[in-house]
Amino acid sequence: MKMSFKQSEFNIIVTEFSDGRLLIFNSLRCTFGIMDGFTKELYEKIESISMDALQNQKERDAVSVMSENGFIVPLDFDEKTYIEIENQRMKFDKSALVLTIAPTLECNMACPYCYETKRSGPMSEEIQEALFLFVEKELNNPGTINLHVTWYGGEPLLAVDLIQSLSSRFIELCKKKEVKYSASIVTNGVLLNRETALILQDCKVTKAQITIDGMPEYHNKRRVLKDGSESFERIVDNVESAKDLLEIAIRVNLDEGNEQGIHDLLWYLSEEKKWGKNPAIYVAPVVKYTEADYFKNNCAISKQSFSEIEAALIARTYGEDKETVSNQLFPQRKSCFCQATVYNAYVIDSEGFLYKCWNEIGNKEEAVGILASANQMSPSILKWLSYKPDEKCWACQFLPICLGGCPYQFHKKGEHDCGNIKEITLARLRKAYQQYIEIKEAKENHEG
Ligand code: SF4
Numbered sequence: 172m173k174m175s176f177k178q179s180e181f182n183i184i185v186t187e188f189s190d191g192r193l194l195i196f197n198s199l200r201c202t203f204g205i206m207d208g209f210t211k212e213l214y215e216k217i218e219s220i221s222m223d224a225l226q227n228q229k230e231r232d233a234v235s236v237m238s239e240n241g242f243i244v245p246l247d248f249d250e251k252t253y254i255e256i257e258n259q260r261m262k263f264d265k266s267a268l269v270l271t272i273a274p275t276l277e278c279n280m281a282c283p284y285c286y287e288t289k290r291s292g293p294m295s296e297e298i299q300e301a302l303f304l305f306v307e308k309e310l311n312n313p314g315t316i317n318l319h320v321t322w323y324g325g326e327p328l329l330a331v332d333l334i335q336s337l338s339s340r341f342i343e344l345c346k347k348k349e350v351k352y353s354a355s356i357v358t359n360g361v362l363l364n365r366e367t368a369l370i371l372q373d374c375k376v377t378k379a380q381i382t383i384d385g386m387p388e389y390h391n392k393r394r395v396l397k398d399g400s401e402s403f404e405r406i407v408d409n410v411e412s413a414k415d416l417l418e419i420a421i422r423v424n425l426d427e428g429n430e431q432g433i434h435d436l437l438w439y440l441s442e443e444k445k446w447g448k449n450p451a452i453y454v455a456p457v458v459k460y461t462e463a464d465y466f467k468n469n470c471a472i473s474k475q476s477f478s479e480i481e482a483a484l485i486a487r488t489y490g491e492d493k494e495t496v497s498n499q500l501f502p503q504r505k506s507c508f509c510q511a512t513v514y515n516a517y518v519i520d521s522e523g524f525l526y527k528c529w530n531e532i533g534n535k536e537e538a539v540g541i542l543a544s545a546n547q548m549s550p551s552i553l554k555w556l557s558y559k560p561d562e563k564c565w566a567c568q569f570l571p572i573c574l575g576g577c578p579y580q581f582h583k584k585g586e587h588d589c590g591n592i593k594e595i596t597l598a599r600l601r602k603a604y605q606q607y608i609e610i611k612e613a614k615e616n617h618e619g
Pocket residue numbers: 508509510511527528529530577578579580
């Protein structure tokens with residue numbers, strides 16, 4: 172069979188060097204490479220080349236490498252249809268039931284940028300029972316082999332007794348049904364002392380996400396405890412005492428308000444505390460979700476600044492292992508943007524309302540169902556399940572790692588929000604290249 176190729180539609184030129192070489196990334200295969208001048212010449216005229224007609228071995232090798240890495244694809248391969256099919260497959264995959272559960276919507280903090288407004292207390296026994304029956308029914312679906320629960324809030328550790336009792340029932344149920352159980356938690360960390368971390372370990376919670384927004388003088392103002400006490404030191408001590416029991420990710424929310432002091436915090440966490448692998452540290456932009464006063468005085472950080480801070484953080488935390496380019500720098504392909512668009516995933520609040528998106532929790536008008544009659548989902552579930560990229564996205568080289576951006580933002584704004592994915596991706600890949608060069612030069616110096 173005659174083999175002909177075309178350029179992939181998802182090649183991103185990261186850097187064009189002055190000697191003609193290209194630093195190129197393919198977002199469908201997530202492959203990254205340097206294309207030399209010889210290969211680039213073949214790449215540019217690839218559609219007019221037939222593999223069988225190539226006499227020269229060097230040319231054949233170059234075409235093979237480009238094909239193996241997805242920079243060129245068979246002429247009749249429709250990459251967009253492939254992405255669409257993968258997306259549909261993931262959306263309606265029933266092998267996992269993924270639940271985000273708020274055992275309470277109460278919180279011991281009053282952060283000014285918080286999007287959660289309506290706060291109900293701990294889940295009643297009646298709702299717990301309805302939740303258990305819902306899980307039992309869902310696990311009866313043939314082919315469901317995993318149950319993952321994320322404990323969320325409010326502050327979930329205000330209801331740690333409920334986490335304990337529900338976890339033990341879920342674990343028992345999964346054992347009976349031969350379903351794999353796993354769990355994680357999103358907590359502000361104030362109540363995560365060692366005793367609580369041991370309880371979580373018993374509840375098969377293996378991962379925790381905790382937020383620290385700046386050095387004490389800043390964090391204590393922004394992550395405000397309702398009783399007026401300061402939280403920074405308490406959270407740092409708690410993380411220290413729990414880090415051998417849980418895989419912890421420290422989230423640092425970034426906006427113009429804390430941009431200035433962020434390098435001090437990142438220095439403190441990585442150099443002073445030696446955090447970086449566990450606890451891992453990552454930054455996230457604060458997005459304006461509400462009309463809260465906070466957003467009148469604080470603007471989102473610029474895309475440029477965010478990607479520079481992020482790349483600097485990754486370079487800092489990669490420090491321990493200078494042998495390999497940090498994995499964190501390579502983008503991952505998405506089959507679905509997030510759980511909000513996945514059929515078998517729900518966010519459940521303490522009153523038993525079901526939602527698709529974490530940001531809607533407690534906002535009953537946006538609920539897609541209630542536990543008591545979970546087989547009667549509201550029509551609004553369709554807006555999440557039918558979410559898909561538009562024409563602009565289908566023409567975008569970043570599509571496989573973005574898939575149209577956050578569906579919640581899309582529903583709010585009526586258009587797909589690129590956020591800073593393009594800037595972040597390019598900054599990360601350039602940093603990866605820089606690390607590669609540093610490693611190469613270090614090896615050469617060592618050998619020389
Ligand atoms: S839709 Fe957006 S805000 Fe909602 S869960 Fe998904 S990523 Fe988060």
